[in-house]
Amino acid sequence: MVNNVVEVNNLSFRYRQAEFDSVSHLTFSVQRGSFFCIIGENGAGKSTICNALVGLIPHYFLGLMSGSIHINKLSVTEHSIAELSQQIGLVFQNPFNQLSYTATTVAEELAYGLGNRGVPQSEMVEKVQQIAKVMHIEEVLDQNPLELSGGQAQRVAFGSTFILEPQILVLDECTTQLDPLGADEIFKIVKKLNKQGVTVIMVDHDMERVAQYADHVLVLKNGQKKLEGSPREVFSDERLTTFGVEAPDYAVLSRQMVKAHYPISRIAITEKEAAKDVREALHHED
Structure with a gap:
């Protein structure tokens, strides 16, 4: 029996004051423990899907939505972002969009989500130290998050999501601020989490990386599904370039x-x- 943790059924969404749907009649599912990649040219609707999976659409970004999304059987329209965050976490493309803007230190930023969940202080301190070591940001724990470099902020953004231990991890082109070595380090961590059972949904423009990590690939163009299958099936399809993607x-x-x-x-x-x-x-x- 297939064990899907994400079910997207006939999803369409148009932002307020937009003339066209960002995604249109989109249907796909993601199996538990898989490494699922979404690819496509700029404007294909990839970030819209990421926002919808974690409930930012329709609870934060307003617009016209039809169809349904279920995360571990929870409807994103019927459950709050806070409720969904118990199941799924998102790392944004721009790390500064992820900051709470309430914390005065990186340590407080990492602990922000734990505090909202009522985690005891002693446990929070231990988890912050653990994640700081994993993300190689021990030396900036006492710094203001707004004073970090782009690469440092990216690591903090990862850490603030990882520390909540989501069952499903959504990555929206989340290594844009990192150098190649830093990106490789992050994806080693991501792959380790995936091997431990965390479901990963990744949006990326680096096809070499997609080919290396993905179990399943979804290709979008103009908000519509054009191809779906294993990396072997997708990257061997000669129509790929017509959808704005290079193999x-x-x-x-x-x-x-x-x-x-x-x-x-x-x-x-x-x-x-x-x-x-x-x-x-x-x-x-x-």
């Missing part, structure tokens, strides 16, 4: 090799397999 380099190369009648049994389907082939080739050269 990872290895997928493009594999497609070209197929057209050149290269033995298909030798073509790597995933980055991990491609890396294995490279290592084997180097070994044989030695």
Whole structure:
């Protein structure tokens, strides 16, 4: 039996004073424990979906909504953002949109959500120290969040979401402020959480990263679903570029090799397999 933690059924949403729907008649589901990626060009509706999954739509961003979203059987229209936050957490694209603007230190910012849940102070202190170590922000715990660099603020935004231990984690292009090394560190943490059972829903423009991490990929254009399936199925579809998405380099190369009648049994389907082939080739050269 399929165990879905997210059910989106015929969802349409138009922001107030907008002329067009940001998402239109969208239906998809996300299985528990999966790593689900949503991709598409700018304006495809990806951030709108993220906001809707955590209840910011329709409770904060107002507009015309039809269809339904259920998070662990909870309807986002019938439950508050606070209730939904017990199940699902969002890391924003802009980390400064995530700050509470009530905390005077990073430690207080990390503890903000825990305080709202009534977590005892001793437990809060312990959790703040743990998450600060994981996110490599121990040295800024006493600083004002508004005085941080973009990269530091991004780590604090991650930490403020991780610390609440959501069952479902939504990432909306959340490494834009980080350098490649910092982004890699974050996604190692994310993948570890995923292996521990946390469901991850990620929006990202880095197709190499999507190919590396995703179990399932949804492609949007103009708020509508155009493709859905495994990374292998999506990135091998020749229509992908017409939806404003470029396939990872290895997928493009594999497609070209197929057209050149290269033995298909030798073509790597995933980055991990491609890396294995490279290592084997180097070994044989030695």
